[in-house]
Amino acid sequence: MRPLRPGDPLSVGGHRLLGRLGAGGMGVVYLARSAGGTLVALKVIRAEYAADHDFRTRFRREAEAAGGLTGRWVVPVTAAEPAAREPWLATAFVPGPSLAEAVTLHGPLPDRTVRALGARLAEALTEVHAAGLVHRDVKPGNVLLALDGPRLIDFGIALSTGATALTASDVVIGSPGYLSPEQARVRAGGGGVGPPSDVFSLGCVLAYAATGRRPFGTGTVAAVIFRTVHEEPDLDAVPWTLVPLLSACLAKDPQARPTAQEVRDALTDGVDEGEGGEGGEGGNGDSGSGREPDWLPPSLPRLIAERSSAVLSLPDPDPDPGLGPGKGQGSGSGSGSGSGTLVQPDVVREPSRPALSRRRVLTLGSAAGVVLTGGGLAAWAAARSAAGRDGSAGSGPLPRYVIGLHADLSGPDRATGRAQERGARIAVSDFNSGAFESGPDDSRPNGSGSGSAVGSGSRGTRSPHDSRDGRQDRPFDLALKVLDDAGKAKRAEEVAGDLVADRDVYAVIAATGAAATAVAVSRYEKALLPLVSVSSGADLFSTTATRAYFHLRPDEYALATPFIHYLTHVEKSRRTALIDDRAASRTSWQIVKDVSAYPPSQGTTTTHPVPADSEDFDPVAAAVLAADAQAVVYAGTSPHRAARCARALARAGFRGTRMAPEPVLQTAFIEEAGPAAEGWVITTTYVDPAEVPAAARFVETYRKRFGVRTVERYAVEAYDALLFVAQAMRELGGVEPERGALVRRLRGTTHRGLAKTIEFDPVTQQFRWVNSLFLHRVENGAPVFLGHYDKVRKP
Template sequence: MRPLKAGDPPFVGGYRLLGRLGSGGMGVVYLARSTGGALAALKVIRAEYAADHGFRARFRREAEAAEGLTGRWLVPVVAADPGAGEPWLATAFVPGPSLAEAVTLHGPLPVRTVRALGARLAEALTEVHAAGLVHRDVKPGNVLLALDGPRLIDFGIARTGGDTALTASDVVIGSPGYLSPEQARAGAGPVGPPSDVFSLGCVLAYAATGRRPFGTGTPAAVVFRTVHEEPDLEAVPQALVPLLTDCLAKDPAARPTAREVCEALAGESGQDGDWLPPALPRLIAERSAAVLALPDPEPDPATLLLPPERPALSRRRLLTLGSAAGVVVTGGGLAAWAAGRTGNSGGGTAGRPLPRYAVGLHADLSGTGRAVGRAQERGARLAVAEFNSRADRAFDLTLTVRDDGGQAKRAEAVAEKFVADRTVYAVIGPTGDASSTKAVVARYERALLPLVTVSSGTDAFTALLDRVFFQLRPEEGNLSTALIYYLTDNAKSRRTAVIDDRAAGRLGWEIVKDLTDWPPSEGTTTSHEVPAASADFGPAATAVLAAEAQAVVYAGDSPHRGALCARALEQAGFKGTRMATEPVLQSGFLTEAGAAAEGWVFGTSYVDPARLPAAARFVASYRKRFGVRAVEPFAVEAYDALLFVAQGLRALGAAGVERGAMVQRLRASTYKGLAKTVRFDAATGQFHWADGLFLHRVENGGPRFLGRYDKVGRT
C-alpha cells in the first residue's frame, strides 16, 4: 500500500480512504474502511472517462453484474455509485495474493492445490453462467487466494450472452495468454460460457507449471498460437492433462461445462484451511497482521451534519468483510495491478515499494536431466523466499524459470529469452549436461549476463576468456583428487588398480592419468582396459586380483557400465576399496549393481545437506514445502548460488545494478554458503575447486555423505 497523494480525497461515499493500492490510466484503487470498520477495495474512475457515456454504461454494468452474484468463491460488491461525478465501486478486501503473485513468489502449486483451485473456480463460473453472464477475463491476476479458497474478481468486461461490446468493432477484449480462440478472433462470433472454461484451463495449466500453455512474447504471437497451435502441457502433472486438454479444445462445443469441470475435480479438492502449500498461509497471515495495524477510521465531517446518502447498491454484506491484502483491478477490467511489496512489509523505507530484481533459472525440467533441474528449481525458490523474508533487505527477488529440455537447440532459445529480458540480472544454469552449457555461454557472454552453474562440470571455458561464466563446482576431471586423498588417508592403499573403461572418453583418460601420475600413498598403480565395444568386465576384475590390488578405481562415466564393473569385481571375490566419480553415482548404478554397490565410495561435487548442521533449517523447509524425505543433489547448491547472486546485487546498491557490473562484482566476491564457500582465484578468476570436492559411500542401498574430501576421517 502506498500513501495517499495530496489530491486524493479523504472520503468517498462514506468510506475513509487509508492508502493507494494501485492506479492505472482509467482510475485509482484505494484501501478504504467503512464507518462500521470493514475494509474494502474501492475503485474510483477518473472524471475524463466518466464523461464518456459508453464507458459509464460499461462501469454501471460491471457493478450491477457483480452485485447480483453471491457465490462463495466470488468477491461481492458491497457498495457503488455509477452515477457519481467520479463513479466508484467498493468490493470486499480479500486476504491473500493473486494467483499470479503466488506463483511468481513461490513457484507452481502442488497438484492437490491445483485441483482445489480448479474445483472452486469452476463452481464460481457455474454461478456466473447460471446468471446469464460470461466473465471474459479469467486469468491469474483476477484470482485471489484466501485461506479458505480462491476468489474470482473483476467483472469489468463481463456481459450477458448476445450483448455487443461497448468498444470499437474488431477489438480483442481480454488478456492474451488466457483468452479463448473465439475471443482472440475479434468479430468471429458470440463468446459464451465455453470461453471462460478455456480461460480456466489456461489458468490451471499456469498454476501447475508456472508457465502459460501458449507461451509468452508479443500479444500478437500469443494470440496466433492460441488460435492455431496446440497448448504446451508437457510439464503439467499427468493426472491433470486429460481434463485440461478438454478445456483447451479449439472448438467451444468440445469443451466441458464449468459444472462438469467442478465435478471432475471436486472429489480431491482438499478441505477448507488446508488447501494451500505452507508458504502461502504465512504470506496471508503477514498481510492480515499489517492491515490490523491500520488506524481506526475517523468520521466524515459531512456525515456529522447530514444523513448518509445510500449507495446505489446494497451494503448488506458489509459485516462479512474484514480481511487483508490482495490484488485489485483497475481500468474497468482491462488491466490488473498486482500489489507490490512495500517497505512496511519487512524492508525498505516505509511507504515505498522495494525494487525487484529477477534471477533466471536455465533448467532441464522435461528431459533426461529433469531430476537435477527440478532440484535446482526447488532450491532456488527456497532461496528467494528466504531472502524476501529478511527484514533488512533493500530489494525483493523473483525467479524466472525456463526449460530447455536438456537439448542444445532449445538451450540456445532459452538463452535468447533471458538475454532479451532486461529485468534479469543473472542466470543460474544450465542444469543439464555440458552440451547445453557449451551451446549458450557465448550468447550470455555477448550480453554480459552472468551465468552461474552448479552442476555442469565442463572444462571448456576459462574465466579469463569467458567472463560471465561462473562454475561453482570443480571440473569433472578434478574429481579424481578426492579419490587419491581417500585412498591415501583413509584406505591407505599401496597398490591401486584402475579399470580403464575405454567407452568413457576424456573423463576416463583423465582419471587413469591422475592415478598413474600421483599414485595413492606413493605406492603403485596398474591399469586394466575394457574395450568400448565390450560389456565384459570379468577379465579386468581377474587382472585386478592377480595384481593383488588393495583398491580399485572405475575410470568411467556410465552408471550402467559402472554396475557391470561392480558385479564383476564381486563375482571375482574382490574385497578391497572400490571407487568411482560422480557421473556413475546415479539410481541406475544402485539398481543394476544391487548388493555389489555396497561400500563403493564416490568423489562428488555436491553435498547431502541433511548431514550438515548449518543446513538444518534449509532441510526442514525443503522437506515440508516439497513433500520429500531426502533433499535431492544440487538443491542446496542452487540455494547457495541464488544467495551468492543476491549478495552481488546488494553490494552494487540500487544505483549500480546492471549486468556488466554484476559480472565484475561476482568474480570479486566470497560467499560462505551452506554447501561450500564460493570464492575465485585472484590470478585466474576460476572457482577455488578444492572447496567443492566431497565424498559419498553407498550404505544400505543408498549414498551416505561422508564430508569434504580432505576432512573425511580427520574430525
C-alpha cells in the first residue's frame, strides 16, 4: 500500500480513503474505511473512461453482477455508484495475497491446498453460473487467499448468458494463458462462451497453483493462444491425483468438460470441510473464525497476519473540516452534490505519518478488492502478540529482500532446475518462519552435533529451537524471484539482464547448465550482483577474473581425490587400471593425470584409452585383466558409454572394485548396464538428504509440499546456498544490503549447511571443496548414499 497522492480525494461516497492499493490506466483502487468503520477496497474509474457509454454500461454490469452474488467464496460489493462522474465500486477487504502473488513469493501450493482451493472456487463458480452469469476472467490474479478460504473477485467482464459483450471486435475477452479455446476464437459478441469456459480457466488456475507454471506455457500472446487452441496442456509436474480431473477441465470440447458442481464434488473427497470452518465469515465458532487455517501452507497465514496487522494499525485520517452533510457523508446511493460524488480537498494533506521506504512497504491485496473476516482479526491479534514477545516496540512488517533463481525449468536440465527451485522455496519459507536449521558441527552427513545460534560472525544458522517465533533476531524477510532460461544461452543472457535490472534483487542462485552459466556470468559480474552456483559442472571463471561468481561445487581437478582415498583406505588397491574415455576429453584427462600422479595405496596404475569414435570396450576389459588390476576407475562422463564399459568388464570376468565420476550416475547407466552396474562406486558432489540426519525435517517438508517420494539431487544444496546468502546478508548488520558489500561479505561467510559446510579460503578466496565430495554405491539396481568420501568404511 502506498500513501495518497496530491490530487487524490479524501473521501468517496462517505468512505474515508487511507491509501492506494493499486493503480492502472483506467483508475485507482484505494483502501478506505466506511462511515461504520469497515475496511473496503474502493475502485474509482477515471472520468475519461467513464465518458464512454459502453464502458460505463460494463461497469454498471460489474456492480450488478457482483452485487447479486452472496456466496461465501465471492467478495461482496458493499456500495457502488455507476452514475457518478467518476464511477466507483466498494468491495469488502481481504488482507491476503492474490494466488498469483502467493505462488510467485512461495512457490507451488501443496496438493492438499490445491484441492481445497479448487473445491471452493468451483463452489463460487457454481453460484455464478446458477445466477445466469459467466465470469470469463478466472485467473490467479483474480483469486485472493484469506485464512478461511479463497475469494473470487473482479466481475468486470462477466457476461449474462446470451448477452452481448461490450468490446471492440478485435479484442480477445479474458487473460491469455487462462482463457478457454472458445474465448480465443470468439473476439466479439460473447456467443458460444458459457459456463464450460470458466471450468477450463479454473483448470488452468489449479495447474498453475500446483506447479507454478501455466499449462500452455508463456511467450507472446499469439503463441499462448495458439497452444491453448491447438496443443495439449503441460501437466507433467501436476500431482498425479489431480491429473485426470484437470485433463477433463482442459478438454478442447466445452461439452466434454465437467460442470463447476462436478469439479467441486470431485475435489471435496480430498478436502476436510471443517478446515477453515463452516461458520461463515467472521462467525463465532472456531472453524468459522479462521483461527485454524489448515488449508494453507505455513508461510501464507503469516503473510496474511502481517498484512492484517499493517492495515488495522493504520491511523484514522484527520476529519476534513469542510466535509459536511451533502459532501460525501451519505451511503453512496445519491448523486449530484450528495453522497455519490467525489469530494476533492481544497488543501492537500501530508500523510499522517512518514511513508515507509519502498522496500519496507507491503503490497496489500490486489487491484480488485478484498474481505477482512474474523480470521483476519484473529491473525492481526496473533501478529501483534507474537511481535511483542521480546518486548520490542515495533510490530510492523519486516523489510523484504529478493533473491533471484536463474534456472533451466523447461529445457534439458529442467529436473535439476526444478529441484533447486523447490529447495530454494523451502529455504525462503523456513527463513521467514524462523524454522531454518544448521547442519552437524563437522559439516558431514555422518557427523554429530547440533546447530548453534547465529551471532556476529558465527559459523552456522540458528536452529528453530532458539526462538519461538523466528522473528526475535531476524532483521528481514526474503522473497524468491524465479526466471526460466530453458537451457538456452540467449535466453540465459536475457534472464540475467532482467535480474540485474531489478534493484530489489540482491543475489542470484544459478541452476543453469554450464553453457548458459558461461553466458550469464559476465552480466552479473558487470553489475556486481552475487551469483551462486551449486551444480554447474566446471569452474568457468576463477576468482582472479571475477568477484561476484561463487562456485559452490568442486572443480574437475578435485574429482580424483575420492578415487585415491577410497582405493587407499577402503578397498586397498595396489594395481589400479584407469580407463581413459577420450569422448570425455578434459575430464577424463584430468582424472587419469591426477590418479597416475598419486596412485592409490602408493601402488601402480595402468592407463587404457578408448577412442572417442568407438564404443567397443571389450579390448580394454581384456587389457585390464591382463594387467592383473585390482580396481578400475572409469574416467568418462557418459552413462551410456559407462554402461558398455561395465558390461564388457562383466563379460571378461573382472570382479574387482569399479569406480566412476558423478555424471555416470544416471538412470540410463543403471538400466543399460543391468546386473553389471551392481557394486559400482560413484563419486558425487551432492548428498541424498534422506540419509542425512540433519536434513530430516527438510526431507519431510519437501515430500509433503511437492508430493514426491524422493528428494531430487541438488535440492538440499540449493536450500543451503540460499541460506548461505541469507546469513551473509544478516552479517552485514542492520543496514539495508548492498550488492557490492554482499559480494565481499560472502567470501568471508561460513555457513554450516545441511549437506555441507560452505566456506572460502581466506588466502586464495577459493571454495573449500573438500567438504563437498561424497560417495554412492549401486545396490539392488539403485544408488545408495555412503556419505562423505573420507568417512566411508568398508562394509
